[in-house]
Amino acid sequence: MIRRVVPYGVALVAVGVVGAALGLAAWALRLPRIETFLLVFVLLAGAIAWRLGRGPAIAATLAFAVVSDYFFIEPHRGFGTETVGDTVHLVTGLLAAAAVIQFVHVARRHQVLLEKRKDLLQEVSPRIIQSLDSDEILNTVAEATVRVIDYQHFRLYRWDESAERLVLVKSVARADPYIGIDWQTVTLALGEGITGSAAQSRRPILVPDASQDARMVYPPGVAPIEESVLSVPMVTQNRLFGVLTLARLRARSLSLEDLRVMESIAAQTALALANAEQYAEAEQTIKALAMIETLQPTDDAVPDADIDRRILQGLVDLSQADLATLRTLRDDGRYHVAAAGGRSWPKNAVSTGEPLTAAQVAWLSDPKVTVYVADPATDQKLPDWAGRGAQLAGVKAAVYLPMRVGQHFVGFVGLQWRRPRWFRPEQLGRLQLLAAQAAIALDTRRALERERGRAEALAELERARREFMQIASHELRTPLTVIRGYASLLEEGSLGEMPPPAQQAIRTLMDKSSEMRAQVERMLLLARLEDGAAPPQMAPLDLRTVVSEAVDRVQPQVQLKEGRLRLDLAEAPLPVFGDPERLGTALDNLLQNAVKFSAGPPSIEVVGNRENGRIHLVVRDHGIGIPVAARRHLFEKFYRVHNPELQNVAGTGIGLYLVRQVVEGHGGRVQVDSHLGEGSAFQIDLPVATDGE
Incomplete structure (x- = not known):
């Protein structure tokens, strides 16, 4: 209650202060009165109306009339006026004050409404722009518009490029007779109806009374309604997305200010729909790319024809083509139809x-x-x-x-449409x-x-x-x-x-x-x-026997070249489980290589012992050695080291490959350590035979 009384008190105090100031001014200047007092009080009434509202301004005007009689009209007994001129002055001042108060009140209300709309637009705009779902955008626009413009019917049409018509996708009726009308039956071409005309011209249209406008299209069986209609196209980057249409009962119930507000909403809606469309297309592209990625080339369970159809379907889903064809290059050098499809393909x-x-x-x-x-x-x-x-x-x-x-x-790929397409x-x-x-x-x-x-x-x-x-x-x-x-x-x-x-x-x-x-x-x-x-003839054996026999077989070759071969085997048995013939062949290859790849008289050492549960055998020579680049290929089949010193050395490149096959077949491994000009050492590790083998 106090908050409502305070503005009136402030207005009366303002009148008293201004009246006293004018009276003092007249006394100081020795004037009977200030002739411009009417103008001063009219301006004061306008200022009070702008700051405090229409009620306090009216109270201030009444107080002004009382003050005027005592301070600015010739003094006399009682309240009243002496002359017609004084009466005219007073009435003129009251009327001027009333006019100023009403004008200020309307202007102030308009400004408040604009500020409210601006605040609401700033609030809802991010919600419209940030959404990437078309349905959510349409719901947000319908909800936001009613907070800014008190419409009674909201219609949102989307432009269907395939049908080349405006299709109603959102309708909100908030009053009779709109609630009982089925607007879904109305689709519009460009230039058809008020909505179609706005879409064709790409400009907003405000119709004061749609019942008197021949362009207005109603659903079948619906009589014209006395209403004001506003249609604003949703356009961004010169592309039409649809039209926003508002209606309110009674003629001229929508204004140009409403049109400007709807232009802002329509522009933001078009931008949001464009973003949502691009997001949907990007999502569809990712989905299609992922689908192609899932077509693993090594998956023999998927026939080629099925893969071709899936690829084409991904392009059809993305482009919405009516007809589509995929042609691929075949072995005959021609391009054959691999798949065909499309939305209109039988x-x-x-x-x-x-x-x-x-x-x-x-x-x-x-x-x-x-x-x-x-x-x-x-x-x-x-x-x-x-x-x-x-x-x-x-x-x-x-x-x-x-x-x-x-x-x-x-x-x-050929994609085709049975309608113009941009x-x-x-x-x-x-x-x-x-x-x-x-x-x-x-x-x-x-x-x-x-x-x-x-x-x-x-x-x-x-x-x-x-x-x-x-x-x-x-x-x-x-x-x-x-x-x-x-x-x-x-x-x-x-x-x-x-x-x-x-x-x-x-x-x-x-x-x-x-x-x-x-x-x-x-x-x-x-x-x-x-x-x-x-299969190998596996049996328990003493590797020393196999090694000694292999050394005996190669001794004639060593002696023929006037070389020497030193054998150093452990005194205890070296038990392994293996095929003596194949192990002997592997050792023959290592020993013969040691002889062949020695530039002078061969010097060969064969050492065998048992260590950490493994049998270790080393065949070492002091020959020409093996280049670093050749070592990783040394145990490959048919590989021979390219070395000018070996041009006259015969070989097939299967010896060391055979050694690796035999050793690994016995659960072991073979390695080489070599230095050019110093020789090579081949190390064989074999598992020790257990009593159960």
Whole structure:
């Protein structure tokens, strides 16, 4: 109560203060009165109305009338006026004050309303802009608008590019007769109705009385309503998103101020819808890219045709194309239809289309062409096969997306619409991104298929090679046995006395046949190891025996080169569980290499012992050594070190590979330590045989 009385008290005090000031001024100037007192009090009434409101201003005006009689009119007994002039002055002042108070009141109320709307817009604008969901944006706009403009019917139309019509997506009725009307049945073309006219002109339209406007369109069976209608298009970056339409009962119930406010809301709504659309398109792009990523090229369970259909469907979902075709390069050098689809493509229809040659797609395979947008009816660059097919299908717009991997043109996608279509650069960019990812997926799959075919062919060649080695080894054994038998008879003299030169030749023949027999045995063992046809004959044994026998076999070669071989084996047994023949062959290879790769007389050391539950065997030479770059390839099949010093050294490159196969087959490992010019040391570690083995 006190808060309501205070403004009135302040107004009366202000009148008293001003009246006293004017009276003092008149007394000081020796004037009967201040003639401009009316103007002063009118201005005072306006100031009070602006600051304190209309009620205190009226009270101040009444007080002003009383003060005027006593201070500014000729003094007399009682309240009243002496002359007509005084009466006119007083009445004129009261009327002027009343007019000023009313004007200030209206202006103040208008300013308060504008400030309220501004505050509300600042409050709701972030909610509209920040949302990325179209439905949430529409609900927020409807809720925000009613807080700013007291509408009685709210309608939001979205522009449907495919149907080329405005479709009602949000309707809020807050009064009769709007509540009982079904506005969903009304769709508008550009220029149709007040809403369609606003959309066509891209400018807001305020109709004072829609019942008198011939452009107004009502649902069937609805009589014209006396209402004021405001339609504002939602446009951003010259693109139409829809129209906001407000209605309020009674003519001229909406104002130009309402129009300006709705322009701001419509602009923000258009921007928010554009952001939501781009977010949805980006989300769809990510989804399509993820779908392509899931098509693993190594997944043989997914047929190629199914992968092609999924790729095309991802592009259709993103572009909403009516018709779509995917063509890919095949082994015959032509581009075949791999998949066809689209929103208007008949279900279960078979993909058709003749294969295209490189010349027929040359306009699209040019590396400078990243995307090709065409109007089939007017584009003269389209080849006959593309233009003819588009015309038969009633296509109004088309996009062709080349699919490249580097400079390799692997195919293309054709997207078509049966209506005019305009594309934003970011939309085309997303389609290009998806097409590029699809090209990589398809090319990777084709490459893996080619590599798989090569691998199968190589595997078949390897199998044939092993089979040949096995057969050849078996076939060479018999003639070698015969040759060695007769050479042995000749050496022993069983077939008669041989002259000294012939005896030397016989010894050379025996040595070379022994080398050949060893090579044949290595080839046969390698074939058996790789095929697994002949399992090793595993048994407990003392590795010292196997090593001693291998040393005895290589001693003649060492002595022939005037070298030396030192054997240092542990006094205790070196028990292992293995195949003595295969282990012996592996040691033969290491010892023979030590002899061959010594520049001068070979100096070889063989050391064997038992340590930490493992059998350690080292074959060390002081030969030419092995380059660092060659060590990681040393145990590969058919690998030979490239060294000018080894040009006259014979070999097949399977010896060390065979050593590794044998050692690893016994649960061990083999390593090498070498330095150029100082020699090499091959270390073999084997597990110790337990009593249960």
